[in-house]
Amino acid sequence: MGQITLQGVQKSFGPVHIIKGADLDIADGSFVVFVGPSGCGKTTLLRLIAGLEDVTGGAILIDGRNVVDVPPAKRGLSMVFQSYALYPHMSVRGNIAFGLKMAGMAKDEINRKVEAAAATLNLTPYLDRKPRELSGGQRQRVAIGRAIVREPKAFLFDEPLSNLDAALRVQMRLEVTRLQKQLGTTAIYVTHDQVEAMTMADKIVVLNSGKIEQYGSPLELYEKPANLFVAGFIGSPKMNFVTGDLAKQQGAATIGVRPEHLKVERDGQGGWHGTVSVAEHLGSDTFLYVDAGPLGMLTARYIGELDLHPGDKVSLIPDPARIHRFDDSGKSIRA
Amino acid sequence: MARMVTTRRKVISTAAAWLVGFLIFFPILWMVLASFKTELEAFAIPPSFLFFHWTTENYVTVQERSDYFHHALNSIIIAGGSTLIAMLIAIPAAWSMAFSPTKRTKDILLWMLSTKMMPPVGVLVPIYLIFRTVGLLDTRTGLVFILCLGNLPIVIWMLFTYFKEIPKDILEAARMDGATIGRELIYVLTPMAVPGLASTMLLNLILAWNEAFWTLNLSTLEAAPLTVFIASYSSPEGLFWAKLSAASTLAIAPILVLGWFS
Numbered sequence A: 001m002g003q004i005t006l007q008g009v010q011k012s013f014g015p016v017h018i019i020k021g022a023d024l025d026i027a028d029g030s031f032v033v034f035v036g037p038s039g040c041g042k043t044t045l046l047r048l049i050a051g052l053e054d055v056t057g058g059a060i061l062i063d064g065r066n067v068v069d070v071p072p073a074k075r076g077l078s079m080v081f082q083s084y085a086l087y088p089h090m091s092v093r094g095n096i097a098f099g100l101k102m103a104g105m106a107k108d109e110i111n112r113k114v115e116a117a118a119a120t121l122n123l124t125p126y127l128d129r130k131p132r133e134l135s136g137g138q139r140q141r142v143a144i145g146r147a148i149v150r151e152p153k154a155f156l157f158d159e160p161l162s163n164l165d166a167a168l169r170v171q172m173r174l175e176v177t178r179l180q181k182q183l184g185t186t187a188i189y190v191t192h193d194q195v196e197a198m199t200m201a202d203k204i205v206v207l208n209s210g211k212i213e214q215y216g217s218p219l220e221l222y223e224k225p226a227n228l229f230v231a232g233f234i235g236s237p238k239m240n241f242v243t244g245d246l247a248k249q250q251g252a253a254t255i256g257v258r259p260e261h262l263k264v265e266r267d268g269q270g271g272w273h274g275t276v277s278v279a280e281h282l283g284s285d286t287f288l289y290v291d292a293g294p295l296g297m298l299t300a301r302y303i304g305e306l307d308l309h310p311g312d313k314v315s316l317i318p319d320p321a322r323i324h325r326f327d328d329s330g331k332s333i334r335a
Numbered sequence B: 001m002a003r004m005v006t007t008r009r010k011v012i013s014t015a016a017a018w019l020v021g022f023l024i025f026f027p028i029l030w031m032v033l034a035s036f037k038t039e040l041e042a043f044a045i046p047p048s049f050l051f052f053h054w055t056t057e058n059y060v061t062v063q064e065r066s067d068y069f070h071h072a073l074n075s076i077i078i079a080g081g082s083t084l085i086a087m088l089i090a091i092p093a094a095w096s097m098a099f100s101p102t103k104r105t106k107d108i109l110l111w112m113l114s115t116k117m118m119p120p121v122g123v124l125v126p127i128y129l130i131f132r133t134v135g136l137l138d139t140r141t142g143l144v145f146i147l148c149l150g151n152l153p154i155v156i157w158m159l160f161t162y163f164k165e166i167p168k169d170i171l172e173a174a175r176m177d178g179a180t181i182g183r184e185l186i187y188v189l190t191p192m193a194v195p196g197l198a199s200t201m202l203l204n205l206i207l208a209w210n211e212a213f214w215t216l217n218l219s220t221l222e223a224a225p226l227t228v229f230i231a232s233y234s235s236p237e238g239l240f241w242a243k244l245s246a247a248s249t250l251a252i253a254p255i256l257v258l259g260w261f262s
């Protein structure tokens, strides 16, 4: 079991409020990703849950029990650090076994568990090596092995893949997801990589300067962003925002349309008119950056190749069903 | 790694290194040579470098007049004991300052170091009187105690800088893994700091071994280490260079050996 609930969790460092009251319900076995811009408090929130940092206010419940006064090891969680944080003087075996040894488990049972974990992670040939004799990806796997062997209630990951190259990152992303599903253990995963968030998460928490902006499934966030921040943060390229009269006509302060929901027509009649200022041809997609006069710069995404070049006149026709409307305070208006 | 070094540069820098090494080593060589001369040859001018009457007579006399092994044993006990105790106090102290610092930590570190700027002679009289009152004069315990206190600031300071280098993440990982503070110290921190601990220990050992102010002033015979043994050849019955050299050679031999082979 690994059901985690945050109730009004707050954290200040001195006079600075970093986490301003977070409420969250994480279901047992789910994979929850924290995303948000740099410095918004993702790591801090994760460390609060881990117990590496003390809360300033609020409660953290693990399986219904408030753990704010419980030391990290007793919370039954394990953490994978961005820097891996392997014990440099211990072999891979020693690293994975350390937690079990601290728990006072019998030697042969430790061996059995370590070897099982190593087998799942393809680490068996490296068990007697020191961390410095491993590649980045292997070190990362050792860090994960150290986390899974303790059979925790939940895994906490702090940007575990950010030190890996792009190809390895994709591979590890799949491995982590597969492993988590296979073990059925709750996971909280911090990243600022949108793609990681969208692909790995059952549910995403979008954080912005210490506040939870929205909590929902990846598609919920994509289709029904709660506010301007989430709308702008989720999706790449970013959603287009238009203010002024055009928005007023729709009964909103701001309207937003995603680049993929703008139909591009050469010299077209309807929609919004503009001039292509940059065209990016990726083969699979064409990204157009269009100067739409009073509406500002708009981005449009066309699936496939579109033979347009800077200076070409285009009209962009928004899909009426996909227009997001926001009020003065930036909150989403739902019809 | 793959920096190009011409052979000529290599030869020159090697030669220079040897020259500097020899210059530093020369006084020790001179002392060792002098210890095998007769008293007359020892201060003959011009000095003879290798062609003199080699004799071990000085060593025999020195051992007859004072018991080298007694002093050597004292030195070992005093240097070793004070180092050991200093490490036992300094490791937890440096740990807490490196890993759970408060606003005052920097001040405490500076204050500790500042005590080393005070000339020891300034507190000789009070310490002498205290030692006399509590009966610590000329005891090994007393010397272990005073040398340990004297070196503690440097030991803590050095360990602090070594501990500071250890990534906090690793200790947090150990905490997540269920290590108590004690076990974190034993299984994670100390092994990771071994190189630092070893060099700190060696330095402290050397400092304690060579310490001549407190040992000369607070011990006479019973607890007297090698420093006192050497000093006893430098003044009372005139100057005996050859014997002084023999005594000094004997005194530094253990620490030289230790330094070379560790």
Ligand SMILES: Nc1ncnc2c1ncn2[C@@H]1O[C@H](COP(=O)(O)OP(=O)(O)OP(=O)(O)O)[C@@H](O)[C@H]1O
Pocket: A013, A018, A036, A037, A038, A039, A040, A041, A042, A043, A044, A045, A192
């Ligand atoms: N120990 C600390 N003392 C004071 N301020 C801190 C401390 N730790 C974090 N902060 C501040 O808290 C804020 C949030 O930090 P945090 O590390 O949680 O950000 P993050 O969302 O993880 O960012 P990133 O994506 O860059 O890792 C930052 O402004 C940071 O300066």
Ligand SMILES: [Mg+2]
Pocket: A042, A043, A044
């Ligand atoms: Mg972070």
